Amino acid sequence: KTTAIVGCPFSGGQPKAGVDQGPIRLIEAGIIKDLEGLGWKVKFDGHHQFEDISATNDPPIGILKNPRLVSRVTQSVAKVVGDHVAKGELPVTLGGDHSLAMGTISGTLSKYPDACVIWIDAHADINTAETTKSGNIHGMPVSFLLGLGPKVDEFSWVKPLLRTDRLVYIGLRDVDAGEKKILRDNNIKAFSMHEVDKYGIGKVVEIALDHVNPGRDRPIHLSFDVDALDPSVAPSTGTPVRGGLTFREGHYICEAIYETGLLVALDLMEVNPSLADQASVKQTVAVGCSLVRSALGETLL
Ligand SMILES: N[C@@]1(C(=O)O)CN(C[C@@H]2CCCCN2)C[C@@H]1CCC[B-](O)(O)O
Numbered sequence: 001k002t003t004a005i006v007g008c009p010f011s012g013g014q015p016k017a018g019v020d021q022g023p024i025r026l027i028e029a030g031i032i033k034d035l036e037g038l039g040w041k042v043k044f045d046g047h048h049q050f051e052d053i054s055a056t057n058d059p060p061i062g063i064l065k066n067p068r069l070v071s072r073v074t075q076s077v078a079k080v081v082g083d084h085v086a087k088g089e090l091p092v093t094l095g096g097d098h099s100l101a102m103g104t105i106s107g108t109l110s111k112y113p114d115a116c117v118i119w120i121d122a123h124a125d126i127n128t129a130e131t132t133k134s135g136n137i138h139g140m141p142v143s144f145l146l147g148l149g150p151k152v153d154e155f156s157w158v159k160p161l162l163r164t165d166r167l168v169y170i171g172l173r174d175v176d177a178g179e180k181k182i183l184r185d186n187n188i189k190a191f192s193m194h195e196v197d198k199y200g201i202g203k204v205v206e207i208a209l210d211h212v213n214p215g216r217d218r219p220i221h222l223s224f225d226v227d228a229l230d231p232s233v234a235p236s237t238g239t240p241v242r243g244g245l246t247f248r249e250g251h252y253i254c255e256a257i258y259e260t261g262l263l264v265a266l267d268l269m270e271v272n273p274s275l276a277d278q279a280s281v282k283q284t285v286a287v288g289c290s291l292v293r294s295a296l297g298e299t300l301l
C-alpha cells in the first residue's frame with residue numbers, strides 16, 4: 001500500500017501569512033518516517049510550488065480575494081491528487097489553507113465518483129460568492145464542489161461532482177447565517193459540537209457513516225481542518241474557535257475512518273506555524289502528524 005504526500009504550501013485562500021509553511025513543518029516533524037513505520041510505501045515528490053501571491057496581477061472578483069491564483073493552484077492540486085488516486089495511491093495532502101480542498105476533492109471524485117466526503121471543521125466552508133462576508137476562499141470550497149451559488153467564471157473548471165447526500169460535517173461551531181441557510185435548504189447532514197456533546201463521538205461517527213456510506217462500500221475522502229480541534233489542542237491555526245474537539249475525539253474520527261478500510265484520500269489543513277508561540281506551533285504540528293498516523297492505521301493497542 002502506497003501513500004503520496006502532497007505538500008501544498010499555499011495561503012491564498014485566506015489573509016494570514018504562514019499557513020503555506022505548514023507542509024514543511026509537518027515533513028520536518030517526520031511524517032514520512034512515521035508512515036513508513038506503519039508499513040506504508042511513501043512517495044513524496046517535493047512540495048508543489050505555487051507562484052508568489054504578490055507576483056500575480058489578481059484583483060478581487062466581487063469581494064473574492066486572489067481568485068485567479070486560488071483557481072490555478074487548486075486546479076493543479078486536482079490533477080496531482082487525481083493522478084495519485086488513479087494509480088491506487090492514497091494522497092495525503094498537507095496544507096496550506098482549506099481552499100485546497102476544491103482541488104483535492106475534485107481529484108478524488110474524478111476517480112471515485114461515488115466517494116463520500118467527511119469534513120471535520122469548526123466551519124462549514126460552504127459560503128458562495130453571494131453569501132461570503134470575508135471574500136476568503138478557504139470559507140467557500142464546499143459550495144464550488146456542490147455547484148451551489150452564482151457561477152464564477154474563474155472557477156468554471158470545478159465540476160459539481162459532489163452530491164449533498166454524500167457530504168457530512170463533524171465539529172461545526174462557527175457557521176455564518178448564510179451558510180446555515182444553505183445547510184438547511186440542501187438538507188446537508190452536519191454534526192455540530194452540540195451533537196458531539198449529546199451523542200458522544202463514537203455515535204456521531206457511526207451515524208455520519210450511516211448517512212453517507214450506509215453499505216460501507218463507498219470510498220471516503222476525509223478533509224480535516226485542524227481548527228476543528230479545540231484551540232487548547234491545536235492553537236496554531238488561522239481561525240481558532242473555542243469549544244472544539246478534544247485530542248481524543250479528533251483521533252477517534254481518524255481511527256474509526258481507517259477501520260472502515262475505505263479511506264482513499266486525506267487532507268490535513270490549516271496548520272499555521274507562524275501563529276502563537278513556538279511551543280504552540282510544536283504542539284499543533286505534532287497533533288497534525290498524529291492525526292495523519294491515526295487515519296493511516298496507527299492504533300493504540
Ligand atoms: N465563515 C468564515 C468565512 O470567512 O467564510 C468566517 N469565519 C470567521 C468569522 C469571524 C467572525 C465571527 C464569524 N466567523 C471564518 C470562516 C472561514 C473559515 C475557513 B476554514 O478553512 O478555516 O474553515
Ligand SMILES: [Mn+2]
Binds near residue numbers: 004005006080
Ligand atoms: Mn505529488
Ligand SMILES: [Mn+2]
Binds near residue numbers: 121123225
Ligand atoms: Mn476549513
Ligand SMILES: [Mn+2]
Binds near residue numbers: 121225227228239
Ligand atoms: Mn475551519
